[in-house]
Amino acid sequence: MLKRYNIILYSTNKIVNSCRYVSQSMLKSTVNEKTGIATVIINKPPVNCISLELLNKINTEINKLQKDNIRGMILTSVRSLQKVFCGGLDIKEFYNPNPDRLAKYLTNLQDTWLSLYMTSFPTVSVINGHSLGGGCLIAMCCDYRVMVGPDYTIGLNETKLGVVPPKWFQDTMAAIIGHRKAEVSVIAGKTYTTDEALQIGLVDESSPDIDNAYKKGIQFLNSFEKISPWAFKMTKNISRQPISQWLIDNKQKDLEFVFNYMQTPSVQKHLGLYLQSLKK
Numbered sequence: 359m360l361k362r363y364n365i366i367l368y369s370t371n372k373i374v375n376s377c378r379y380v381s382q383s384m385l386k387s388t389v390n391e392k393t394g395i396a397t398v399i400i401n402k403p404p405v406n407c408i409s410l411e412l413l414n415k416i417n418t419e420i421n422k423l424q425k426d427n428i429r430g431m432i433l434t435s436v437r438s439l440q441k442v443f444c445g446g447l448d449i450k451e452f453y454n455p456n457p458d459r460l461a462k463y464l465t466n467l468q469d470t471w472l473s474l475y476m477t478s479f480p481t482v483s484v485i486n487g488h489s490l491g492g493g494c495l496i497a498m499c500c501d502y503r504v505m506v507g508p509d510y511t512i513g514l515n516e517t518k519l520g521v522v523p524p525k526w527f528q529d530t531m532a533a534i535i536g537h538r539k540a541e542v543s544v545i546a547g548k549t550y551t552t553d554e555a556l557q558i559g560l561v562d563e564s565s566p567d568i569d570n571a572y573k574k575g576i577q578f579l580n581s582f583e584k585i586s587p588w589a590f591k592m593t594k595n596i597s598r599q600p601i602s603q604w605l606i607d608n609k610q611k612d613l614e615f616v617f618n619y620m621q622t623p624s625v626q627k628h629l630g631l632y633l634q635s636l637k638k
């Protein structure tokens with residue numbers, strides 16, 4: 359349930375009156391009434407990994423902002439986590455899964471990707487920490503990426519866990535850095551430092567600090583002030599529709615592929631080892 363009330367919010371370098379929508383936990387969303395820009399903050403310690411519940415919240419929030427006709431959105435992580443934007447999909451959702459929950463999770467993941475990838479308003483991810491697997495995916499869904507650096511990493515590292523990034527994960531990356539670079543990147547489960555990500559075009563700008571990264575994000579959104587929202591929406595739709603349409607047309611097939619391979623003994627073994635290595 360989302361509550362709505364008025365607060366004073368720090369935004370760029372001004373104090374402004376804002377309208378705030380707050381979810382119970384895991385996701386905070388604020389809309390600056392003056393600028394129409396929403397800031398959506400993921401807040402699920404310790405590493406913002408994406409559980410079914412968080413997925414639902416992200417999807418619900420994006421759909422809500424869509425109806426609110428906002429002018430743009432910044433997606434970022436709560437600052438108190440300090441070094442993580444998003445640790446990726448919650449591996450525990452895949453390890454020894456309950457089949458009903460796994461099916462729900464995968465369906466929700468498809469729907470959330472579609473919502474975030476196809477927003478009719480401009481979006482920026484301010485990547486203020488590591489952004490791996492599903493974390494890289496949600497950052498890549500945005501129209502623009504500003505990554506804090508130099509010490510963080512980003513990438514689709516699924517093969518390192520012994521799992522397969524679906525076609526739409528790979529296509530999302532290929533649309534940003536080109537097919538060849540994306541292919542080399544996903545098959546090796548490669549992760550990039552901020553500087554490397556900037557060099558290959560996986561992120562658009564880098565910044566040594568979060569405030570500056572946020573400002574750059576706002577600047578990008580402000581660059582659309584003179585662009586008609588309708589022209590923006592239609593143009594983005596034409597650009598992204600071929601990738602999203604594949605998923606819309608192949609949802610069941612895509613779901614069954616992941617649902618089945620995820621539960622095979624060899625994949626389960628890999629996931630178990632990976633989880634163990636994280637605990638070390």
Ligand SMILES: CCCC/C=C\CC(=O)SCCNC(=O)CCNC(=O)[C@H](O)C(C)(C)COP(=O)(O)OP(=O)(O)OC[C@H]1O[C@@H](n2cnc3c(N)ncnc32)[C@H](O)[C@@H]1OP(=O)(O)O
Pocket residue numbers: 404405407441442444445446447448449450467488490491492493515516519521522523524616633636637
């Ligand atoms: C559609 C199906 C195909 C796609 C399938 C999967 C896509 C994915 O997204 S898979 C996940 C990809 N992500 C990762 O590989 C990141 C793994 N995490 C890390 O590398 C580090 O945790 C990170 C650099 C993000 C942060 O490092 P630290 O600050 O040092 O934290 P810890 O490593 O100590 O982690 C704290 C705590 O969180 C648990 N954890 C971390 N990541 C995940 C995760 N993705 N899922 C579940 N749990 C995670 C980690 O095990 C620690 O747990 P405890 O030891 O119990 O505290």
